[in-house]
Amino acid sequence: MATDAAFLEVRNLQIGATVYPPDAKPHDIRIVEGVSFDLQKGRVLGLIGESGAGKSTIGLATLAYGRGGVQITGGEIFLHGEDILSAGKKSVRTTRGSKVCYVAQSAAAAFNPAHRLIDQVIEASLENKVASKSVLTQRAITLFESLGLPDPQHIGSRYPHQVSGGQLQRVMTAMALCSQPDLIVFDEPTTALDVTTQIDVLAAIRHAIQKTGVAALYISHDLAVVAQIADEMMVLRHGKVVEHGDSRQIIESPRQEYTQALVNVRAIDHPPSTTDAAPLLKVGNITASYPGSDVAVLRDVSVQIQPGQTLAVVGESGSGKSTLARVITGLLSPSEGVVTFDDRVLSKSLGGRSRDDLRELQMIYQMADVAMNPRQTVATIIGRPLSFYFGLRGKQKRQRIAQLLESIELGPEYADRYPAELSGGQKQRVCIARALAAKPRLIICDEVTSALDPLIADGILKLLLNLQQREQVAYLFVTHDIATVKAIADSIAVMYQGQVVRYGAKAEVLTPPFDDYTDLLLSSVPEMEVGWLDGAIAGRRMESAGH
Amino acid sequence: MSHLLKLLAQRVVLGFLLLLAVSALIFMGTEILPGDVAQSILGQSATPEALANLRRDLGLNEPALTRYFSWLGNLLQGDLGTALTNGADISSSIGKRLYNTVFLASVAAVLAVPLALVLGMLAVRYRNRWPDKLISGSTLAFISLPEFFIGYLLIYFVAVKLGWFPSVATVFESMSFAERLSAVALPATTLTLVVLAHMMRMTRAAILNVMQSAYIETAELKGLTGFKIIFRHAFPNAIAPIVNVVMLNLAYLIVGVVVVEVIFVYPGMGQYLVDHVAKRDVPVVQACGLVFAAFYIFLNMLADIIAIVSNPRLRHPK
Structure with a gap:
């Protein structure tokens, strides 16, 4: 039967590109080496x-x-017996x-x-x-x-x-x-x-x-x-x-x-901890909209974080989770509500905050790439908060930089490197070190693992958990990824269309009965199991038939 | 009212406000200029009584603001006043000159704009290969040469040696369209060569910028040919920057052609303006300035409008 024959045959595919590094001679790299497979109709x-x-x-x-300068340097790809590469x-x-x-x-x-x-x-x-x-x-x-x-x-x-x-x-x-x-x-x-x-x-x-x-x-x-x-x-x-x-x-x-x-990725186990300590950050009844628009992006949002704990704010794009982070950092002034940090009310605008307010509240971003000046070395990037907040210089500063590099599991030789010489995961680590350099009590992490590969992301999450234990720093973790939430949160706020629809300790939020949106969110996360999709869709149909 | 119409109306209103501001500036400028109009009309030997009489007749004793508004009022009725030097009606003399200038500019634009776009797209298609280098190099050479030099080169080779077109671009009212075209062939070619490079290079740069987009890869993966990708997928998204540069150059074709008009003895606005500046004929200078400003503002407004309309997000809101 012709149907059993492979119509696509890839034989010993070799793909390469020429790279032009700034400080070295142009050279060829191999992107794909000797890949072969068949595919049937x-x-x-x-x-x-x-x-x-x-x-x-x-x-x-x-x-x-071949995208960009990528070139297919060897091998054959037969489509119905014809080599498309030599066509x-x-x-x-x-x-x-x-x-x-x-x-x-x-x-x-x-x-x-x-x-x-x-x-x-x-x-x-x-x-x-x-x-x-x-x-x-x-x-x-x-x-x-x-x-x-x-x-x-x-x-x-x-x-x-x-x-x-x-x-x-x-x-x-x-x-x-x-x-x-x-x-x-x-x-x-x-x-x-x-x-x-x-x-x-x-x-x-x-x-x-x-x-x-x-x-x-x-x-x-x-x-x-x-x-x-x-x-x-x-x-x-x-x-x-x-x-x-x-x-x-x-x-x-x-x-x-x-x-x-x-x-087995994302098998991090983080038993949630609870504490009776007074909240470090209290977000009280925040309503906010962007300048020039009267559409409220946040409506009456209230959450709090205890010292050394992690609150995960989870939601889809447009749910307002990143806007919440902007309000807390002072980048966006809310129209109503107050943000209280360590029992003092923070000024709504960035300009009204003291240097200590700024120091105690640090931020790490999704795109580590664009959050660093490509023309500065790692030492300069990490050293900036050290001299800005603590006035460190010379030997003291160098020692502290080495310490910080050690805490993010990078060797001292990284101090003189430029961001372009780092991998995605290493860049994010440097951003973490920069946030830590200020000795903050709260770090806002905005989708910090979203742009990373799963294994690398796992490494970053583990690092963040270790640092939390050591430094007793609290995290506000903004993410759309439920697996990340499960891995690191102590408490969870689920956001939908600018409102907090579910909020509480991790076990509580992730245990039924759910509200409709949380149920939809949780049931949509693909599980590592063949045939999961059929079950999930069938479940949804039943539900919509039942309602 | 839809968002698009609102934006367009905004542009038009802004254009008129700008023109109003420019009219005030022009009036102020000619006020500040040294020299007395009455004196320059009557000459050095005029008696003080004659000067005073003429000043009164010309209304020069009125406050500047009053004169500005009466000038503006007449302007709105299409009356640009009379030339001081020969008493001719400025509106009718400008009318003929303006027609000539616009005719020359249009011929040059009809040659230059499509040529610049096609050459720009060709340069993108064969970028960094010899057609690109040839196009970029030659257009750059033409923009680097002064206009009078190109003009005289053309006169020498095309008019004198080959005898294809007249070297003097004389036009008069009884000429047919074809005769007019032949008369302006050389000045129009000169102007084309002068404005080509700027438009072509902007076309090339704007399209190259768009060629980085993901949807260009989609077009390539659809198996489209290079030209179809550039023309159908890249160009429509590069219109806004291109049209801005095109309009600036069209404005130059009307406002900045003095040199070319002088070389080819062409009876256009530029010569008219230069003649009357020399004679300190203030009303003519004001009128010419205003006409030039109007064209400049109108063409730039048109560029804005085309850029707005070419944006599908504004044309088809959610």
Whole structure:
């Protein structure tokens, strides 16, 4: 039978790039080394790995495309027996337009803001003369409908900015399906979405794959997500294959150590502690809106944190959790309510706060990259609060910098490095050291692990927990990630549309009975288990039928 | 009223306010200038009585504010006053000159704008390869050369050696459209070469900037050809910066063509203005200044409006 034969064969793929470091000669690096796999029609292969593992690069190679200066230096990719890498430009264009399609991580950025959705959805098929415009438009509408988009007849006439992120991701899937390709490359299609949106998009994508029988490469760093959609998985690290097998085998009995680490990630156990100490920070009935707008982003928010404890503020994008952090730090003045720190009322605006107020309340950001001056060394970055708050200089300052580096588990040799010479996790560690340098009593952590790979993120969380024990510092942890919350929180505030909908000690908040929103939030987090999605969707249907 | 209409109305109102402010500035400027109009009309040998009489007749004894408002009032009725030197009606003499200037500017714009856009897109398509370098290098050379030099080069080679077009761009009312075109061919070419580089380089830079976007990768992964990607996907998102530079150059074509008009003896606004500045004919200078300012403001307002309308977020709000 022809159906059993692999239509996609990747043989010994080699991909490299030339890098131009500022202080060294340009040299070639290898991004992917000797990767081979086959894919049969209608099957979904999950490509798993951390950033830099080469998974997106492999996905794009099946479209004969190298991002930036990336070049495919060796190997073959056969699509229906024809090597697409040695094919001419024209045949590559046909492959891209009608045989292999790509769904990008951020559909919001991948759609052209200047054109209507429908024109972009059918563009590639029209260009390759797959069918007439009216046939393609009709096909697109059918796809919109089967992907669960609202008003499938008319949504195509909208512009990208007029629909939500989750909807755009579905439209992009429709765009990929429109030419009825053999293969679709999904590159982290749900990573940028909120968890409650992710589950719907995931279900829609899986439904579309099953219905059309298209084969797919599903790229993600999130093993739990891939487990819901892939038939088989390939774990990659540093451009090499670590393990390749059936999804169930990879999840339930991983053979390689690295895969085991990926499967067991987020197994941090942090028994919540309670204390009767007077609250360090009290946020009282805060209502706030952004200048020039009368829409309240925060409505009557009250939470508190005891010294040396962690409050996790969890919510989706737009829930107001980051705004709460801005109000506490004084970056945004609330219209009502007070922030009390250690029994003194903090000034609403940053300018009205004393140097001690500023010192005791530090902040760590999501993007460590942009939170540091790229032209300053690590020593300068960490040293700034030391001289600003404590007037340290010379030998004393150097000693303290070395101490701080030790506390973030980096050697003293890192003092003279520039941010560009650090990995993502190391950059975040330096940011932590900078916050610690001020000897704060509260650190606000705004999505500090969201941009990091799971294993690296785990390391950062462990470090934060150790530091908390040692320094008795309190954390306000702003995050959208339930796993992070479970790992580190003592108490939890769930935010939704600017309000705290559930607040209390960790055990209390995470134990039923739940309110509707917390229930939705908790039940949307993918679990490391094949078939979880079916159960979750079935559960939701029953619930909506029951209500 | 929709957000878009509000923004556009705002631009238009701002444009008129700006023009009003400019009219005041022009009036003030000519007030501050040294010299007495009556004296310059009657000459050094005028008797004090004759000077006083003329001042009274011209209304020069009135306070400046009164004169400004009466000037402004006449202006709004389309009356730019009469030239002091020859008593001619300024509105009608400017009218003919302005027509000539706008004609020359339009011919140059029709040549230069599409050429600049196409060359800019070609430079992006073949960036850092020889077509890009050739386009960038040659347009840069033309902008670096003074206008009179390009003008005389063209006169020497095209008019004198080849004899294709006249070297003197004389136009008169009985000329047909084709004859006019032939007459302005050389000055229009000179102007085109002068404004081309700026517009072309901005087109190249603005499109290159957009070429970094994720949606350009999407277009590439759809298998579109290089030109389609640039024209269909990059250009529509680069209109705002390009149109600003285009309009600045169009304004220059109307306001800054004095040198070219002199070289080709073309009867346009520039020559008219220069002649009357030399003669201290204040009402003419004021009128010319105001007309130039109006064009400048109008074209920049148009640039703003096109930039606003080209933004799909404003055209199609959520």
